[in-house]
Amino acid sequence: MNYLGNVVDSFASDVLSSLGLQRRSTSFDLLVPAIGGLAVGVLVGGAAALLLAPCTGVEMRAQLGERLQGARERAKEAAETVRERVKRTNAGAASA
Numbered sequence: 001m002n003y004l005g006n007v008v009d010s011f012a013s014d015v016l017s018s019l020g021l022q023r024r025s026t027s028f029d030l031l032v033p034a035i036g037g038l039a040v041g042v043l044v045g046g047a048a049a050l051l052l053a054p055c056t057g058v059e060m061r062a063q064l065g066e067r068l069q070g071a072r073e074r075a076k077e078a079a080e081t082v083r084e085r086v087k088r089t090n091a092g093a094a095s096a
Contacts, residue, residue: 016022053060 013023054061
């Protein structure tokens with residue numbers, strides 16, 4: 001079936017060129033190779049990430065959990081600092 005499609009495409013191109021015309025490219029003609037390139041890039045990137053990862057998945061999840069916990073603690077400390085500053089500012093404004 002693919003061979004027949006190639007023959008028809010070749011014949012159509014020959015007829016058009018004999019008339020001084022050519023096929024009009026569509027956005028679909030550009031989109032398909034771009035999506036293919038994106039898919040290949042995702043696959044290569046994913047494979048590289050798996051091969052070059054410094055630790056196993058279990059270890060990575062544990063590290064991410066520790067980092068997330070540290071970020072939560074820092075966010076709580078920052079929120080408490082802001083609360084204290086707001087209280088002091090409000091107390092100063094009320095006494096003025």
